[in-house]
Amino acid sequence: MRRSITLRLLALALAGLVLGGVPALAQSSESDTFRIGLIAPTTGPFAAFGQMQTEGSVLALEQFNYEVNGHTVEFIIEDTRLNGEIAVDKSRKLDEEDNVHVIVGPTSGGVGLSVLDWARDSGVPVIMSYSAPEDITMRLAVRNVVRNSWTGAQPMDPFGYWVATELGYKRIYMIGEDYSYPYNQAGGFKRGFCRGGGEEVTTVWHPVPTEDYSSFIARIPRSGYDAVLYNGAGSDAVAFVNQYIEFGMLDVYPLLGQSNTFEQGDLPAMLPEAVGGISAMQYVETLQTPDFQAFRDAYVERWGRVPAAAAEHTYTAIVMILRAVETLEDINDRDALIEALRATDYPDAPRGGFYLDEYANPVHNIYIREVREVDGQLMNFGIVRIPEVSQFGPYDPATYMAQPIDARDYPSDLCAEFPPEMLAVEEVYEFIPME
Amino acid sequence: MTADRGRRRTLLTVALVAVVGAVLVSFPSWLPPYYLTTVIRILFYSMLAMSLSFLAGQGGMISLTQTGLFGLAAYVLAILSVHYELPFPFPLLIALAGTLVVALAFGLISIRTYGTYFLILTLALGQILWAIAQQWTSMTEGFDGIQGARAPIIGGISFQEPANFYWVLLVVFLACFFLLRAVVRSPFGLALRGTRDSHVRMAALGFSVPRIRLTAFMIAAVPAALAGIFFVQFTGIITPVTLDLDRTVWILLIVILGGVGNLGGTVIGVFIALMFEVVVTRFTDRYLTAMGITFLLLVLFAPNGITGAVEGLKRRLDRSRRATPTPAPSDGPPERGPR
Numbered sequence: 001m002r003r004s005i006t007l008r009l010l011a012l013a014l015a016g017l018v019l020g021g022v023p024a025l026a027q028s029s030e031s032d033t034f035r036i037g038l039i040a041p042t043t044g045p046f047a048a049f050g051q052m053q054t055e056g057s058v059l060a061l062e063q064f065n066y067e068v069n070g071h072t073v074e075f076i077i078e079d080t081r082l083n084g085e086i087a088v089d090k091s092r093k094l095d096e097e098d099n100v101h102v103i104v105g106p107t108s109g110g111v112g113l114s115v116l117d118w119a120r121d122s123g124v125p126v127i128m129s130y131s132a133p134e135d136i137t138m139r140l141a142v143r144n145v146v147r148n149s150w151t152g153a154q155p156m157d158p159f160g161y162w163v164a165t166e167l168g169y170k171r172i173y174m175i176g177e178d179y180s181y182p183y184n185q186a187g188g189f190k191r192g193f194c195r196g197g198g199e200e201v202t203t204v205w206h207p208v209p210t211e212d213y214s215s216f217i218a219r220i221p222r223s224g225y226d227a228v229l230y231n232g233a234g235s236d237a238v239a240f241v242n243q244y245i246e247f248g249m250l251d252v253y254p255l256l257g258q259s260n261t262f263e264q265g266d267l268p269a270m271l272p273e274a275v276g277g278i279s280a281m282q283y284v285e286t287l288q289t290p291d292f293q294a295f296r297d298a299y300v301e302r303w304g305r306v307p308a309a310a311a312e313h314t315y316t317a318i319v320m321i322l323r324a325v326e327t328l329e330d331i332n333d334r335d336a337l338i339e340a341l342r343a344t345d346y347p348d349a350p351r352g353g354f355y356l357d358e359y360a361n362p363v364h365n366i367y368i369r370e371v372r373e374v375d376g377q378l379m380n381f382g383i384v385r386i387p388e389v390s391q392f393g394p395y396d397p398a399t400y401m402a403q404p405i406d407a408r409d410y411p412s413d414l415c416a417e418f419p420p421e422m423l424a425v426e427e428v429y430e431f432i433p434m435e
Numbered sequence: 436m437t438a439d440r441g442r443r444r445t446l447l448t449v450a451l452v453a454v455v456g457a458v459l460v461s462f463p464s465w466l467p468p469y470y471l472t473t474v475i476r477i478l479f480y481s482m483l484a485m486s487l488s489f490l491a492g493q494g495g496m497i498s499l500t501q502t503g504l505f506g507l508a509a510y511v512l513a514i515l516s517v518h519y520e521l522p523f524p525f526p527l528l529i530a531l532a533g534t535l536v537v538a539l540a541f542g543l544i545s546i547r548t549y550g551t552y553f554l555i556l557t558l559a560l561g562q563i564l565w566a567i568a569q570q571w572t573s574m575t576e577g578f579d580g581i582q583g584a585r586a587p588i589i590g591g592i593s594f595q596e597p598a599n600f601y602w603v604l605l606v607v608f609l610a611c612f613f614l615l616r617a618v619v620r621s622p623f624g625l626a627l628r629g630t631r632d633s634h635v636r637m638a639a640l641g642f643s644v645p646r647i648r649l650t651a652f653m654i655a656a657v658p659a660a661l662a663g664i665f666f667v668q669f670t671g672i673i674t675p676v677t678l679d680l681d682r683t684v685w686i687l688l689i690v691i692l693g694g695v696g697n698l699g700g701t702v703i704g705v706f707i708a709l710m711f712e713v714v715v716t717r718f719t720d721r722y723l724t725a726m727g728i729t730f731l732l733l734v735l736f737a738p739n740g741i742t743g744a745v746e747g748l749k750r751r752l753d754r755s756r757r758a759t760p761t762p763a764p765s766d767g768p769p770e771r772g773p774r
Contacts, residue, residue, distance in 0.1 A: 042720050077720075082676075084672050084676065085676070088671070089670070092472050093472075093713070097469040109578065113580070113672075114674070117672055121671075179572070179577045179579070180579050
């Protein structure tokens with residue numbers, strides 16, 4: 001008896017599958033719409049990112065009236081839950097069922113690498129709008145994957161150089177989150193810092209997440225360093241910065257951050273003494289340029305809050321796509337679309353103009369930012385602009401990519417142990433004061 | 436007359452099996468590609484869920500280590516084939532063997548505990564595997580996981596082709612399904628259920644309870660490891676998220692949804708959970724909420740899962756049919772409920 005019930009249920013399940021499959025067949029995509037898929041974490045602990053990415057995309061699409069070259073633009077959002085496996089499945093779904101022309105999105109490093117792995121086989125154009133592992137546009141680069149955001153080391157190399165040359169620091173104590181994005185940020189910082197004449201970046205890693213930093217802070221020697229750099233983000237950064245302040249450490253060493261330590265979304269949770277925290281990124285929420293102000297005003301009007309980097313990066317990704325499509329004769333010509341995307345030059349981007357290098361990663365401004373208090377609110381303000389920073393910093397791509405990938409224990413903490421070819425290069429950075 | 440009826444039923448069963456078999460085998464030729472992808476996911480997650488369903492239903496061992504073993508097999512295969520570039524059969528065989536060795540160690544640690552203690556202990560063991568995946572960064576790449584594992588190409592046949600991959604997976608899946616079913620129906624299965632219902636009495640009857648439980652644990656590790664192997668070759672990636680508590684609980688819920696211990700029900704549970712994802716996400720972002728409510732209703736109104744509910748309904752129908760004095764066929768005794 002049991003068997004036949006099971007079999008019948010299985011048969012029922014099959015019937016369900018057939019019925020489920022029929023609408024999919026029926027809704028085979030129309031050829032005159034241009035379809036964009038967004039994969040983002042719209043549920044789970046990173047849903048705030050997904051929301052900003054969605055809002056940025058929708059703002060751009062509305063400015064184009066969901067229309068390009070006389071074709072209607074269709075926009076499909078899928079949830080990744082910040083899980084690489086789900087992201088790959090959703091990318092498959094967007095490709096095989098929705099027949100999207102291009103996918104935008106991956107939010108974290110792991111998800112980005114997973115989608116890259118899928119894109120290599122499927123050939124679907126993908127724009128990495130927030131995922132930062134450098135190899136996506138370096139050692140593992142593929143033609144159909146472009147990035148409009150950044151690599152972990154990209155803002156940190158000029159930052160390290162600036163800290164060494166302009167602030168004159170020689171020894172830094174760095175505490176960081178133990179995973180690949182902070183490794184890459186640390187690598188970039190060390191390279192710039194050592195070239196600029198720094199001596200040592202003592203590096204300590206902590207597990208993600210950590211709530212209590214007392215043992216880490218207690219271990220910081222009270223003399224012999226010029227500054228502490230916290231190389232982490234999110235709730236870890238809030239906890240670390242606040243405990244650093246409460247332990248009175250600001251009287252011992254000034255505090256520097258990685259690119260995301262003083263994220264505008266996390267600043268409200270930090271103590272007012274966080275004022276003065278310095279970090280570097282390609283985005284600053286108080287930029288005083290017409291392009292940025294126009295974007296920010298439109299965003300605030302549409303969504304009622306100030307956009308963060310994640311919102312700008314998907315906004316520009318959508319604009320990049322639609323501008324590329326405008327140059328196409330046939331919207332279904334995938335090769336032409338990829339070529340147009342790789343040739344992106346976007347002089348009026350809100351964050352400041354950028355273009356893509358030959359590996360399809362943006363060359364753009366890096367801003368050195370300082371946390372200040374305005375009307376009781378903490379915000380980042382740009383203090384120095386460094387134009388046209390590439391993912392390779394001042395190095396030529398071949399030299400850079402011949403180095404091992406940044407890891408927990410690479411590059412060395414001691415500048416004296418750096419390979420000579422990483423120290424002896426012509427400097428290209430120009431530091432322009434912003435006030 | 437009775438023989439005739441029996442033959443007719445056998446014939447019907449054979450016909451049904453033939454039709455289901457034909458449909459299963461022919462999927463790649465007519466299913467839209469994304470639905471074939473979904474069927475592939477249903478199959479490997481079913482193997483994982485069956486592993487837990489078998490342990491929990493037959494042995495009373497609610498093991499939260501099964502996703503850990505699934506992930507371990509996937510990691511071993513990915514590390515050997517991506518980092519060490521070993522040729523085809525070796526990563527697969529070492530992944531399977533390695534996972535079974537770890538399962539043996541875990542089994543030896545946990546089989547002497549029962550009920551909640553077993554659950555907590557296996558939870559801890561599973562989480563150890565997750566923590567290793569997360570933190571042994573030089574080997575596992577930590578957070579980011581390992582990308583690039585692929586199904587092999589053997590003698591010119593590419594198993595990266597979804598159709599070929601599916602057929603191999605289908606064969607392995609059916610083998611696991613029917614072997615597990617055979618175990619359930621064997622004297623060993625009976626002894627296992629004995630240890631579930633009263634391990635003290637089984638010990639008093641002279642059975643070696645630990646040996647029976649350990650054997651069951653090892654048997655269950657096989658489909659979990661195989662599922663992990665198929666999983667990583669299909670998705671191409673393995674990250675710690677796959678081993679985390681969310682996934683473990685997800686599988687447990689699926690087993691409860693299908694009806695604990697019922698292998699066919701477990702497959703249906705996976706089918707429903709995945710189709711839910713695929714279909715409901717079309718309409719709303721809040722599909723997790725919808726799924727949560729479904730599970731809640733299920734636990735309230737059908738605590739034995741879908742198959743339990745269907746069987747209960749059928750029993751009640753049978754009873755009411757017998758109660759109404761319709762001229763029943765004179766041959767054979769009235770049908771009894773299941774079991």
